[in-house]
Amino acid sequence: MTASRPGRRVVLLDLDGTLTASHPGIIACVRKTFEELGHPVPDEAELRRFIGPSIGESLRRNHVPEDEIEEGIRIYRHYYSDVPAFDDPNQPGGKVPGRLVNTVFPGIPDQLRMLRADGCFLAVATCKPEYQALPVCDHFGLTDLVDGVYGASKDSSRLDKEDVIAWAFSHIGFNSDDGDRALMVGDRWTDAEGAAKMGLDCLGCGWGYADEGELLDHGCYRIIDRVDLLSGAVEEYFEGRG
Ligand SMILES: [Mg+2]
Numbered sequence: 001m002t003a004s005r006p007g008r009r010v011v012l013l014d015l016d017g018t019l020t021a022s023h024p025g026i027i028a029c030v031r032k033t034f035e036e037l038g039h040p041v042p043d044e045a046e047l048r049r050f051i052g053p054s055i056g057e058s059l060r061r062n063h064v065p066e067d068e069i070e071e072g073i074r075i076y077r078h079y080y081s082d083v084p085a086f087d088d089p090n091q092p093g094g095k096v097p098g099r100l101v102n103t104v105f106p107g108i109p110d111q112l113r114m115l116r117a118d119g120c121f122l123a124v125a126t127c128k129p130e131y132q133a134l135p136v137c138d139h140f141g142l143t144d145l146v147d148g149v150y151g152a153s154k155d156s157s158r159l160d161k162e163d164v165i166a167w168a169f170s171h172i173g174f175n176s177d178d179g180d181r182a183l184m185v186g187d188r189w190t191d192a193e194g195a196a197k198m199g200l201d202c203l204g205c206g207w208g209y210a211d212e213g214e215l216l217d218h219g220c221y222r223i224i225d226r227v228d229l230l231s232g233a234v235e236e237y238f239e240g241r242g
Helices: 023-037 044-048 055-061 066-081 108-117 130-139 161-172 189-197 227-238
Strands: 009-013 121-129 148-152 181-186 201-205 222-224
Touching: 009 161, 023 044, 023 055, 023 066, 055 066, 108 121, 108 227, 121 130, 121 161, 130 148, 148 161, 161 181, 161 189, 181 189, 181 227, 189 201, 201 227, 222 227
Parallel strands: 009 121, 009 181, 121 148, 181 201, 201 222
Antiparallel strands: none
16 A cells, blocks of 8 residues: 555646746847838737737638748747847856746745745646747746646647646646646636636736736636736635635
């Protein structure tokens, strides 16, 4: 007989819009893409709509001709991953690629420390490809504040939030029969729906990129509007007071 272990309280944390404000880097790379393709750069409202959908889908919505989509995706990814073309918001005077034009929301590190001190097991679960998510978490000091970082695959075998959650669960040996419980924490409908598909609840983060009403419409059991409410809300959930 194996010794029973206490069930874990697993907190699955979305990355973009939940832990980090990633829109400046994404928008900067979209601007570069339109400039290099030789098309007018969309207005600010349209640029913000690039946050979330795939880059190809967004280029098509902006009437980039079909025979230029692939080149547009290549340009975008080049600036996002590789080219240090942008001012570093965290190191004035430095230049970084788009993925690092990104800041951790104020208060997030403290909230992660509090959750861990309370005994929660923390796992980043992002639809950003894992090979991009890992260096971003390292760069921003998040890796040391969590117990694992899980993302989408580079190919299309693991794309959606539910796939990433399942991937994280298999890595950490999540087992509800052993008393393990989990909660998704995220800022978009994709977090809420991915959680629901895995039989989990989702705590909505109102400081991210959701449209008005989006998180409730997609079934978040609760939405918090301030980062400093995060650890308390998670603890209330696991205590059944959520
Ligand atoms: Mg997000």
